[in-house]
Amino acid sequence: MSAAANALRGEGELRIGGATHVLRPSFGALVAAEAELGPLFALVERAADGRLALGEMATLFWHCIAERPAALTREAVGEAVVAAGLAGATPALRLLLGQILQGR
Structure with missing residues (x-):
């Protein structure tokens, strides 16, 4: 588990x-x-048009996990994305997409 x-x-x-x-999103x-x-x-x-695939979302999350444990697949x-549902995963997705567009 990573820090907050x-x-x-x-x-x-x-x-x-x-x-x-x-x-x-380093x-x-x-x-x-x-x-x-x-x-x-x-x-x-694609995300803005509602065409972002579930696999694409999971892939973006996978690459952005900081301090990813070796046992995590x-x-x-x-x-986890499926368990959270689109509503549960959307805040994290929105944040990452915002960082892609705006930078830090």
Whole structure:
């Protein structure tokens, strides 16, 4: 489990398997997400149009988890998104997409 999220750094939180993990949209995390998902601006556009796929959301979260434990799997991140539902995952997604557009 990571430390508490720091809103001033543009961090969010995601609950996975009973633990809260910090989502930190660092340069390295966003580059890794972009390498897998394609251009981040296109990702933001898909999200704005309501066309962001569940797998894309989970992938973005996966890459942005700070201090990711070795035992944490991508599947667990996806399951956490499903368990939270779109309404539960949206605040973290909104924060990450806002950071992509606005920076820190």
